[in-house]
Structure formats: structure tokens, C-alpha cells
Amino acid sequence: MKFESQLLKGVAPVVVLEILSGGQMYGYELSQAIEQRSGEILTLGKGTLYPLLYNLEAKKLIKGKWETAGTGRKRRYYSITSNGKDELAKQKAQLKELTAGLNLVFGGTISLA
């Protein structure tokens, strides 16, 4: 299922922060994780992923550092910062409220874990 880009654009930062809150990841890994965790419902375009990561890094919500993976390859790993965690909590709270509102409209069929 493909979402309207504007709709996805609004939630993409929260999704990235949520996934990184589970541990550091590099770009490819992150894009795979988003697809897997969303049951392939959310697919972040590759052309969107890296600008999004750099924007989150500019806002100091995540930070990136170069590391050598077990395979010997160099990767830029991104991890969530404390600011990122605060922002994630705030965004999740707002989404909850949004979901509650939407439930009232749609008759209680939407839930946010």
C-alpha cells in the first residue's frame, strides 16, 4: 500500500526516531527496518531517506558517526540523541491524541500501540 507523500512526510521523522530508539543503524539498515517493522506498508523513498537523516542530524535529534562493520565495510551509523528521545516522546503523544480524535471520527477502529 502506498501512502500519499505528504502524509508520509509528516510521520517519517517520527518513524525514523522510533526505529533508532531501538539502537544505532546505518541508512540501508534503517530503510530495511522501516519496511519490515511496518509490514512493508511504509516505504520511505531512498531519495527521501538521506535528506531526512541529515535534517534530523542538523536538528540534533540524531547523530551520525563512521564505523567499520564486522564485514570490514565502513558505514555511517545513526543513533538517537537525548533531544531526539524527547522529541519522539512529544511526537508520539501528539500522534496518540490524533489517533484518539480519528477514532472518534471513524468509530474506534484506529489504535496506536
Place this chain on the structure above:
Amino acid sequence: MSDRKSDSKSLPECVSEYVRRLLKKMRYRRKVRDDVEAELTAHFEDELKDCKTSEEKEQKAEQLITDFGDIKLLAILLRRAKKRCRPLWRTIIARTFQVIGILIVCFIFYVIWFSFGEPTIRVDYVKLLNRMNQPDIREQDNAWPHYEKAFELYVPQSPVVKQYVSYRRRGKARQDALRQKNLLLDNSRQIQAWLENNKKYWDNVNPEQQSVVLKCFEYDWVPFPKIVHQNYNDWQATPFDRMTEHIIRCINENTELTEPHPRGILPSNVHPEFPNDELKEWLKQRKIPSNFLQAVSVAVLHEAVKRYSNLPEEMRGELSDVELEYISPWVRQNEAAWQEFAAGSARSYCYRPIAHSADDQDKSLWSIPMPPLSSFRDLARMGIWHSRIERAEGKLQQSIDDCLAVARSACHWQGKGTIIEQLVGASISGLGHEEILTIMADRKLSNTELNRLYEQLFKIYPGDYPLLNMEGDRLMFMDVVQRSFTDGGPGGGHLIPGTWDHYTDLNPSDVDETDKRIFMPLYTAVSMVHARRDTTVAKANEIYDLQIKNAKMTPYQRHVSDIKTADEMYESLQNYRFFLLQIFMPATARISEIIYRGKMGHEATKTIIAILQWRQEKDQYPATLGDLVKTGFLEELPMDVFSDKPLVYKKTDDDFILYSVGPNFVDDGGEHGKDRNGNFRKWSDNGDTLFWPVIK
């Protein structure tokens, strides 16, 4: 950075090309682009790692590239995002450079706009000045055609005549002549003995060659044949006075006579009548007189004794025979010029229309040549010598008339025109009046002669004595402004680089148009900081108005008042903002004082005539100057502009003194001012200025 780069050789060519183009379009710092390249390459490698065949890899790579989307859009998004990532200090530096860059671009545009401004000529100041000066008189009453004719007829002085003429004036020439005179007098006995012993050498020179040598002396050069390898090769020379001193030194030291060292080389601009050709002919024909050095030295000493031994010590007074011998021929040569000059002086007005010649590029007032003021001054001085020669020949009345002609001619340059013209007018007026005083001191004039003299002097300035007039200079400055500023825009216009430099000495005249470009950045910078047109004109008018107001105040009034002088105003101007004013506007306080001195000289001369008339009629001098006014000998009291009181008059045993307290504003009891050598100096600030008795 390079260590972070992944090995992209395993990637399909389309991916490498995509990444390369993406980074190129990103247009950002290299370090950041390297990071992005490494990250994207790693991403592609991860995506393609499971592909078994190269075809599969190619296909998936194409798919991925499509997923990444429009390359240009992605490059923009990446650049924006990375820009946001940079630290604050880097952002500040980047912004600062951006601002500086924008300012530089704006400045370049401003400079281009500034440099290409053009002046707009609205007012014909030449016409305006002509209209201002043109009197409503008949052409035959105009002195200018006579003066022009006199300039054409004038014969300049030869160096010897110049020396004699200069001798009667304060200055180096007089001091040099007096030194020569003393040197000859102090050594007269030795000189006579030496001349007797060596006379034979000069006598052996044939008369024709003697006259050539003597002709050289007239131009103040003593010639010597130059000897190279025992052959005469060319001529060299030494100044006459230096040779005289050298010969006397040799005589006193009892050493063999040698050529002076260093010997001069005949200057290339030596007078056209200098006998160069004759001297060269001697070389060609190998006819150099034997013992030439001794022979010429005899001639030099004879000439020096003749020239200097009988010079009078006094600066004024009767002419010596030797002066008459040298100066009379020159004055006679100028008889026709003098008659024209005198005829011009008798005219009521002098109007010289000013105009540009057809080939003049610059049509400004500034570029119009000044009248030949130095020729005019030379003619006036010649007139004074004409008067002295007349006097020596017993023609007293003609002598007085010559002085009156000189004094009358001065008024043609006073109270109008440029400041320079007015200064020359004041100087010539002073010449005429001083000579009249000298005549009155040397000769006893009859009552009739005194009466006539007074009337003639009165007629020169029937109204007030003309004071400094600044209007001509104001017009000249306004014309410079008109031609150097743009017209309109902020501040009424700006100074245009390169338009004003030929009015100033900033651009030497020998710099050609190509080299002038080197100065252009300087001119542009100067023009950019200069005040705008409206401000410049307002400031100029303020200063001119103040100068005109101050010029009407006597030096004493200026001395005691707290009024700001124009000179003080100049000093308070910011050099860089008003440099045009600093260059063009003269310091007039001193000029105004010089004009006032002329006024006093005129009034003092009339007063002295009145006193001498009183003396002739009543056989005694008047008790006060007021008596002269009361009895109608004088129309009003002569005022001292340095005290704002009448000139100081005191009776002495058998004479009187009349003086101004002078530029120190203090009455020194009639003790005249002196120069550094203790000699009388008129208008000195260390004493009074005596009009009578005439200091000799």
C-alpha cells in the same frame, strides 16, 4: 575522508555515474560531498550485495536509481540538509563572506556608475565674466590695445642690465653685487698691480676677438677653450662673478692662474645673441689667442672694476654713471614700448575680452590664459627706470609724469578680475608711489609741481581706493564645479573622477593619457569621499561671502575682532571632503592686507605732498595732520589700517616723520622694521613702516 570511501569498483557503471552527477549537482564543500558519496556508495553496495549476476545487478541498480528520484531535486535536498548540519561558526563565516561578496558587487556597480558620470554645462561663465567686466565706454578709451602693443614692442633686459636693474631692489642680486664691490675694493691695490703686469696679454688679442670676449661678458659668461689631448676641442665657460672671485683668489694666494674649478658648460639656452658662432669659428680656424687665460682674466678684472667699484651704496637716489651707461641704452630701446604703455595708462578703463581659442579642448574659465602680467610688470619697472633716466638728464617733470603713468596703469588691474591681477595692480601702484616719494626726497619740487602732482594722484582714485574683489575668482570656482560634478541626483551631483585633475597639480602635466589611467583609482577614491555638489557650492559661497566681508575690514579691525577668518575656516575644513576648496580658494587675509598697504601708500603720498606744500607756503611744517584738512591742503586724514587711527605724524628738528604702526599693530615710535640682516624692511612685523623720511 578517503578511508571512508567504499570501493565502488564493484558497482555498476550507471551507479557510479549517478553518484558522480549527484555530487556534482550538489555543489557543496568537498569534504561533505566525500561523506555523502561514501554513504550512498555503501547504500548501493548493500542493496546490490545479494545479486547473483551482473545483469541482475544492472537491473536492480537501474531500479534503485529510479527509487532515488530526480537527481537535481535530490542534490538540492541533500545540500540544504547538509547546510543545516554545519556548525554555527561556519554558518557565520559563510554568511559574512556572502555579505562581503554582495557588498563588493554592489560597490563595483557603484564605482562603474560613479565613474561614468558626465558634467552638464549650463552656464557660460566666460560670457558672464566678460559681461561683468565690460564697461560702457568708447573703444578709444580702452587701455588694452595700447598695452598689447607695448608688450610686442618691449625689449627685455640683457643679463648685465638685469643685474644693474636688480641692484636697486632688495634681494640676492643686490647682495651679490655689494659682495663683489667689497671684494674689489678690499683688493684694489693687488688687482691694480696684477693688471699692470698682465695687461700685455689682453693687448695682444686683436680688437675683433676682444669684442667677442666682451660680448660674452654681457651675458655673464667667461669662455675657455676646452683642451683634450693637447687639442682645442670645444668651448666651456664659467659665470663672470665666479671667475672674478677665482682670479682675485689666485692673486692673493700668489699662485699660478688656472681655470676655475669646476668649469661650467655653456648652457644650451644661452641668449641667442651670445657669440657662439664666432667662438666656434676660432676653433675651426685654430685662432685661439695665445695666453688666452691670462688675457681673458685681464678683461674680466677690468670689467668687474668698471661694473662694481662705483655702484652707490644707497638703494634709492641718484643713478651712478656706470648704471646710466648700462641701463640707458636698454631704456632707449624701449622708448616706443614706453610711449604705448603711457598712452594706455592715460585711458579711463582697461577691458581685455577673454575667450578661448578655436582649438582649445577645455572651455573652462580656468583654462583661459591670464593676461601677460609679468610683461606688464616688466614694462612698469622699465617705466620707473625711464623716469630715473629722465631725472638724471634733468627732465624732472617728465620723470614725475612717468611715475604717474605707472601708478595710473595700476588702477586698471585693481578692484576687478582675478586676485592675481589685483595683486599685480597693487604691486605696480606701490612702485609708482614709492618712486614719487623718492623724487620728493631727492629734489625740491616747486609749489606748482606739488600741486599738479597732488591733483594727478587724486585723479587716479577719484572715489575710494579699490579693495579686494573676489567675484572673478568666485565665478572661476563655480565653473570648475560645473565642469567637475555631475548635475542632479543625490546631493545635487558628485565629483567626477578625472575631470578636475587638470585644474590641480595632482596630475603632473607630463603624464600622458595612458599613464593617467594609473591615477584613476586614486581620483575615483578622492571623488567618492568628496562632498557632493550642493554642499561644496554652499561651503564655497559661505567662504567667499566671509572673504568679501572680511576684505572690507581693515587688518586692525580683523585683529581686534573675534570674527572667524576665511583662513581659519579653511583649516577647519575636512581635507578629504573639501579638497577642491582647499586647492582653489586662496588665503585672502594676507592678500587683503597687501591691498590695504597700497591704499595707505597712496594716502601717505598725498599727505606728504600736502605737508610739503604747507611748508612751502608757511615756511614751517604743520603742527598736526588735522591742520592740513582744516585748511584744505588735504581732503581727509590718512588712516592707518593697522591702528584704525590717522597715520602717525611728528615734526622733527628740520623735517618730519610720517609712518604706519605696521603689521605688529604697535607704535614703535617711528623705528622702522628690519630684516634678518638689519636692513630696512617695509611692512616688517618688528617695527613701524616709514613713509617719510624716505629710507635710502
